Amino acid sequence: MTAPPHEAHPPSPGPRLPDTQQGIRRRNLARVMHAVSAEGPLSRAAVASRIGLTRAAVSTLVDELTRSGLLEELGPERPGRVGRPGSALAVSGRGPAGIGAEIGVDHLAVCVVDLRGAVRARAVQHGTNRGRAPEPVLGELTALVGQAVAEAGREGLWPAGLAVAVPGLVAQDARTVVRAPNLDWHDTDLGALLPAGLPLTVDNEANFGGLAELWLGEETPRDFLHVSAEIGIGGAVVVDGRLLRGTRGFAGELGHVPVRPEGPECACGGRGCLEQYAGEEAVLRAAGLTPGEDSVELLAERAARGDQAVRGALRDAGTALGIALTGAVNLLDPRTVVLGGALAALAPWLLPSLERELARRTAGPACAVSVSRLGPQGPLLGAAHSVVRAVLDDPAAVGERGPRVFPGTTPAV
DSSP states (O other): OBOOOGGGSOOOOOSOOOSSHHHHHHHHHHHHHHHHHHHOSBOHHHHHHHHTOOHHHHHHHHHHHHHTTSEEEEEEOOTTOSSSOOEEEEEOSSEEEEEEEEEOSSEEEEEEEETTSBEEEEEEEESOOTTOOHHHHHHHHHHHHHHHHHHHHTTTEEEEEEEEEESSEEOTTSSEEEEETTTTEEEEEHHHHSOSSSOEEEEEHHHHHHHHHHHHSTTOOSSEEEEEESSSEEEEEEETTEEOOOSSSOTTOGGGSBSSTTSOBOTTSOBSBTHHHHSHHHHHHHTTOOOOTTHHHHHHHHHHTTOHHHHHHHHHHHHHHHHHHHHHHHHHOOSEEEEEEHHHHHHHHHHHHHHHHHHHHOSSSOOEEEEOSSGGGHHHHHHHHHHHHHHHHOHHHHHHHOOOOOTTSOOOO
16 A cells, blocks of 8 residues: 655654754754655755745755765656756655554454655564463564565665554553553553664554544545454544543543443453443444454445445444544534544444434534545554654754664665
């Protein structure tokens, strides 16, 4: 899958840099990278016009970015322009790349995304991770990362960082899983269990899914509530183009909002949580089906064929989702609600009852609901693109560190 260019939203703020000569230089390098990433190919003159610097200053910055392997020259601009044609610049399809990984209850996945937003390598492993100790799971994930990195390395790419999506609460250190009920992990430091040498970011899968929707979604507003589901249900709140994380970083746990306070016990310790009515396993149980590797596809197929048990289970799940979302919509007043993950594939049968509950219960006009085109790939793509955007936000750091090598792989040439 090739992602669209980054023109939909302005550059992320990136690291706070001091107003020294060095800090200004780093910010200007980032401005050049973002301009070319969003609108390229561009000549030096076009870049200078867009970011408000002199052509000479931009040429110096471009030379540095080209030496670092972040930009490449494509040759003269297309004919038809007035005056002497300049050399067109584009973000490099070789060099640093973002590595995204996902730890799911029933799978592990890895992808490599280059600076142009194209997925260049993937690796997936199916199998339950519920109740397994973190060490063997992360050992298998490390092997998958090595496999994907090696494949991308044959095309001249090397890892600029690793971002891991997990189905649980993540501490503000962005490496410790505080609690993942569906994995039964508690206070697990992923940084201590994954190979050292790469910048590491760990975050909740719904957060990465929300960021993917912000960066890659078609006409996604800058204020929305993203809801995704697999075994559990997660939410991400995006306000003015930024994740709303809360005091401890745990905002968005929609799956553990109670919709029926005296309902069945949940893995989190509560009762009647949304997850118990609209999570993948809950819907399968209600439909009289057994969970399996292709559970969502099975539900969608049977619902499309008119299976009344499946349609009834999905209708009830939509009702529960609508009840839980009503509280969030009344509290946050988002522009829209975006259904992602497994919910995207099941949207035709969830939406009628979900939207009915929203319309009936919200204080103001009913909130719009849309369906993500990214579906279950959202968290994985969001993780990989978070590394790519970190490179765009501070390209000087990449030049200073130089190419990284993942253990067990050979450097890209």
